[in-house]
Amino acid sequence: MxxxxxxxxxxxxxxxxxxxxxxxxxxxxxxxxxxxxxxxxxxxxxxxxxxxxxxxxxxxxxxxxxxxxxxxxxxxxxxxxxxxxxxxxxxxxxxxxxxxxxxxxxxxxxxxxxxxxxxxxxxxxxxxxxxxxxxxxxxxxxxxxxxxxxxxxxxxxxxxxHPTQILADLLTIWEVFGKRKPEAKTVFDVVRGLNVAWVGDANNIVYEMLSAFPKCGINMNVCTPSKYPIPESVQQMAKSDADKAQSNVSYFTDPVQAVQNADIIVTDTWVSMGQETEKAQRLQDFAGYQVTQQLVDAGKPNKDWIFMHCLPRKPEEVSDEIFYSDRSVVFQEAENRxxxxxxxxxxxxxxxx
Missing domain, CATH: 3.40.50.1370 (Aspartate/ornithine carbamoyltransferase)
Incomplete structure (x- = not known):
């Protein structure tokens, strides 16, 4: 392993x-x-x-x-x-x-x-x-x-x-990328300009990311199936924050395009609590969205990219090869909660x- x-x-x-x-x-x-x-x-x-x-x-x-x-x-x-x-x-x-x-x-x-x-x-x-x-x-x-x-x-x-989760994500990002920017003076010096690729459901985690990341100068590529779009109100808020901070938010349905040039690849459950009756349909709708080495090789994220997931994790969302790899900071992220x-x-x- x-x-x-x-x-x-x-x-x-x-x-x-x-x-x-x-x-x-x-x-x-x-x-x-x-x-x-x-x-x-x-x-x-x-x-x-x-x-x-x-x-x-x-x-x-x-x-x-x-x-x-x-x-x-x-x-x-x-x-x-x-x-x-x-x-x-x-x-x-x-x-x-x-x-x-x-x-x-x-x-x-x-x-x-x-x-x-x-x-x-x-x-x-x-x-x-x-x-x-x-x-x-x-x-x-x-x-x-x-x-x-x-x-x-x-x-x-x-x-x-889910605000405390996204704060934990930001702490994790600061820890990891701060080590790579010894000249940085502030949190913003570390996170500003980083590219986050979300590949998964339109849920509370990505909504909260869109509430925080763009205003902090983080660029986001958000990839969800066409049947699961980000609400227009959330998109408008993210765009307004991104315009003020000079960051970018883009939306995709193709995971390969979304992870291109990513510094951070993130996913989450496709079946949240209360959606168990939708599981079979959702697994069909999210076909091709599993974060795998094959997806990464096709999408070509940045050289030192990392993988994040708020847990609990199910294998259909991310392969063991990625989840338990040196790229993964999921347990650091969990502790930071x-x-x-x-x-x-x-x-x-x-x-x-």
Missing amino acids: PRLASSVIPMATNGSSVRALHTPALSTLPRDMISLADYTPEQIAALVESAADFKDKTKNHGQAFHPDEPLKGKTIGLLFSKRSTRTRVASETSIAYLGGHAMFLGKDDIQLGVNESLRDSAIVISSMVDGLFARVGAHSEITGLAKYSSAPIVNALCDEN KWTILAAFSALFSKRA
């Missing part, structure tokens, strides 16, 4: 001087994190830098817990309507790191909008906790929670957005009285 890419890579080579550059932006964050569409590039960079700082202090300097315990005496509610390995482990360990108490509320513990309206649930739960990390179904559920909650909300996933969730919790939950 090919050697795995290391899950522990030194943070981008520029150290604390990079992290300090955007730190003041953390004080201007919106109360809630619904989508990175609501955040400025500087605020996104500040969260990535904060995550890198937490990772560096923990892994390189032995800081097992935050010395100031900013969540001491605070309870964070974890509302999970959908199961997750990385999100649950990352969130519970992050709260412990910050000195707080995690209260896990799974789909069998609480049913948002079923026996009690979502409005009533949000009002009641938020009156007893200091923050909510909610993994839900419909986008309307996360926006409804934010509307009626008296405590800050961080979106752990909904059908349109912890550090970016930790950064989000520290910024949004600890500053609240």
